[in-house]
Amino acid sequence: MNTRGENGSIISQTGEYALRAIVFLAMDPGIAYTTLQISVATKVPGAYLSKVMQALVRAGLVQSQRGFGGGFLLTRSPDSIALLEVLDAVDPIPRIRSCPLGLESHGINLCALHKKLDDATATIETVFRETTIGDLLVRPTQSIPLCNASQQ
């Protein structure tokens, strides 16, 4: 019913865009990049990226600077930014907090289903909480990752 032709990820397209932008900025901490520069490098539609960056600024993850020489800049060290924070800034991972069916007449087994679904959600939430942007950066001293192998 849903082809998911474009997105192709468990997180929203917007969430992915936000992560791409933050990772890109993290590659040169201290240097400001414009929306256009980030857009080209990360292949995110410029006009939409503009909205995404605004959300990241509001969340305090990124600092903006207008005018000539302006652009966007991380406010913190990449090692201190969890992937989850970035996702939360634009599109939080939805947890199942109450039974979607209501309590009255719902079967106990459907309850077990939602427990399982939320457990799975909690698992990836934990992964994203414990992984930082810094973890994704390839340092010069480290070996080159299997980039070609895992993509082609």
Next chain:
Amino acid sequence: MNTRGENGSIISQTGEYALRAIVFLAMDPGIAYTTLQISVATKVPGAYLSKVMQALVRAGLVQSQRGFGGGFLLTRSPDSIALLEVLDAVDPIPRIRSCPLGLESHGINLCALHKKLDDATATIETVFRETTIGDLLVRPTQSIPLCNASQQ
């Protein structure tokens, strides 16, 4: 950018509907239930559930019977149906198979990002592959789960 007010799950709304229906049918294997009955019990919009059931029939998970006394029926034992099969029937979990940016000029760090995202996806895919509908059913011999506690 996305409130996700309704769905509230890491899988699509449609995927959740499909799971609810299958779990419901699994509670009484061998008995046919109509769209209306399933709809009421699982609180899935009837007209839409009709579409979801069609997909489950096409996938071979469910058998349909028209006319008086008809309805839907599981084709297999609940213990042999993985959650992943149900999701695949309506809305497969999207894996990241190739770099969303293309290879040429993309940063190696964005590659690491997608690797991480796909790893997380693979994790929940595995959970859903190894959990069966039967696992969600509460047998009479088992104790009552913490249904009220985890929902209200």
Next chain:
DNA sequence: GGTATACTGGATATAAAGGTCCAGATATCC
């Protein structure tokens, strides 16, 4: 101060997911 650069925020457009409706096809019962 004028000009060019760049973010901000609101309005609007497009695409996809979710949802409805109904005529048609089968099946059962009497």
Next chain:
DNA sequence: GGATATCTGGACCTTTATATCCAGTATACC
């Protein structure tokens, strides 16, 4: 064989996520 029950499939509507556009504002340079 008529009446009723039920799934099927196509057309259509609604809502949400994604994406675009542009006027406004702040900043830097000369």
